[in-house]
Amino acid sequence: MSSEAHTRAPHVAVVGGGISGLAAALRLLEGGARVTVLEGSGRVGGKLLAGEIAGVPVDLGAESMLARRPEGVALARAVGLGDRLQPPATATAGIWTRDGLRPLPKGQVMGVPGDLDALAASGVxxxxxxxxxxxxxxxxxxxxxEDVAVGAYVAERFGPEVVDRLVEPLLGGVYAGNAYRTSMRAAVPTLFEAARGRRSLTEGVRALIAAAPPNPGPVFAGIEGGIGQLPLAAAAAVRAAGGEIRTGSPVAGLHRTADGWRLDLGDAHLAADGVVLTTPAPATARLLAGTADSAAADLAEVEYASMALVTLAFRRPDVAGLPAGSGFLVPPGDGRRIKASTFASNKWGWIAAAAPDVFVLRTSLGRHGDEDDLHRDDADLVKLSLADLHEAVGLDATPIAGRVTRWDRGLPQYPVGHLDRVARVRERVAALPRLRVCGAAYDGVGIPACVGGARRAAEELLATLPRGARDAGGQ
Structure with a gap:
């Protein structure tokens, strides 16, 4: 073997340019690897998308990240966005149910109550x-x-109304799924642990709340200009560290070679010592077919929910009667079209500061198994949103601008047994040389979970690269 083969830095291909792929690329670069990020679409960021409406910067995808889990905030600081992190200006939310807008009860964990007085006072x-x-x-x-559906377990303990009017809208806001199918162990692990070995889940929720630090800080964080700025800054950091990012480069095939991997890029090929697959489960399944068939079969069974976000801008005087707060959630069983509305100009100080005469709000439509409305055109989705907003909060104003952003098959579902499936996939993939998987389909759909999973995958891959290459790459 030539001395060049001993001294060259290892080359790792990261497939997928969402936040998972970018976080993996940064960790690989820190470890001394050469990195090529391959993104099939024309942009990086995945479900994080910065945009504008009526000249106001907004998010057209996810708008915040969990701040009490450190990985997402740490990434923002690492890529130069630390001074732009902002908590919500208000965290007061409501539930539109029983023909009224009611306050979200205090003293609950993902809708499961620990304070029955607060629950009663809310009127939910x-x-x-x-x-x-x-x-x-x-x-x-x-x-x-070993696992149980959140809805089934909570309904057995508290009755179906707690699930239908509280758990469903809160859990649906994260997964756009069905609480009666969603794994408690995977989606709400703290609640799952609280349920084990306790006589009362009410007591378990109270214990979780009591165990929280006295001054835990904001639950969520956004970024001035939109959370969609995060992947853009991360991509800039990847390039600054010497990494290459190719957009418009879908990977059509993945093949083992004598000393690594070959990726098919249409009419071209890319050789790599290692590969991290951060693509959604169906795409990863296609790439693993023929190489890790059992892992591919498991990934092919992962279901996804589609949804649409309707972003509307109004003249602020026209919406003076809107309630204070960050918006409201909508139980799926109440027969409404929208599943939530966010009063973005109330929630994010940077939006209000950017356009004090404009009020921005957004609604979301679509859940797993309830996606018929998503077949309508954009104008119809705006009309449906306005009709529900009129009924919920009396909004009669005509928007000065509207945008519809569709996320087809955007959110992976976490049914009972999900973590066992993930463990099987990882075990089978890890048996292959220098290959790892990560992304929203594995350990959580939020930004911190995706970043944390990506960094772990990158670290595991770095540990398997040829030592001579790793030593040279770190110099």
């Missing part, structure tokens, strides 16, 4: 629903076993 549940919730503390223990 009917008297019968409150009575069922109050009986939970007297029920004999119910072990969740």
């Amino acid at each position: 549940l009917s008297p019968d629903g409150l009575a069922a919730a109050a009986r939970e503390a007297e029920l004999p223990p119910t072990e969740p076993g």
Whole structure:
């Protein structure tokens, strides 16, 4: 073997230019690898997309990240956005249910109540629903076993109203899924642990709340100019560190070679010592077919929800009657079209400062298994949103601008058994030389979970690269 083969830095191909791919690329570059990021679309960022409406900068995808988990905030600081991190200006949200806009009750974890007085004061549940919730503390223990659907377990303990009017809208805001199918162990692990070995889940929720630090800081963080600035800054950091990013470069095939991998790029090929696949599960399944068939089969079964975001801009005087707060959630069983509305100009100080005479809000439509409205054209989605907003908060104003952003198959679903599936996939992929997978389909759909999973995948891959190459790459 030539001395050049011993001293060259290892080359790693990262497939996918979303936040997972960019975070993996940065960690690989830190470890001394040469990195090529291959993104099939014309831009980086995945579900994070900065845009504008009526001249106001807004997010057209995800708008915030969990701040109490460190990975996302740490990445923002690492790529030069630390001074632009902002908490929401208000975190007061409501629930549109029982023919009224009602406050989201305090003292709950993902809708599961620990404070029955606060639950009663909110008016979210009917008297019968409150009575069922109050009986939970007297029920004999119910072990969740190895895994259980959030909705099924909570309905058994608290009655269906707690699930339908609280758990569903809160959980749906994260996964756009169905609480009666979603794994508690995967989606709400703290609640799953609280349910184990306890007689009362009410007590478990109270214990979780009591265990929180006295001054934990904001739950969520945004970025001035939009959370969509994060992948743009991360991409700039990748390039500044010597990495290459190719957009418009879909990977059509992945093949093992004698000393690494070959990636098919249409009429061209790319050789790599290692590969990190950060693409959505269906695309990763296609790339693994023929190389890791059992992992591909598991990934091919991952289901996704589609949704649409309707962003509307109004003259501020025209919406003076809107309630204060960050917006409201909508239970799926109430027969409404929208599943949530965010009053963006209330929620984010930077939006209000950028356009004090304009008010921006957005709605979301579509859930897993409830996507018929997404077949309508953009104008219809705007009309449906305005109709629900009129009924919910009395909004009669005509928007000065509107944008519809569609996220087809945008959110992976985490059904019961999801973590076992993920473990099988990782075990089978790890058996192959210098190949790892990460992304929203594995450990969580939020930005911190994606960043954390990407960095772990990159670190595992770095540990498998030829030592001579790694030593040279780190010099």
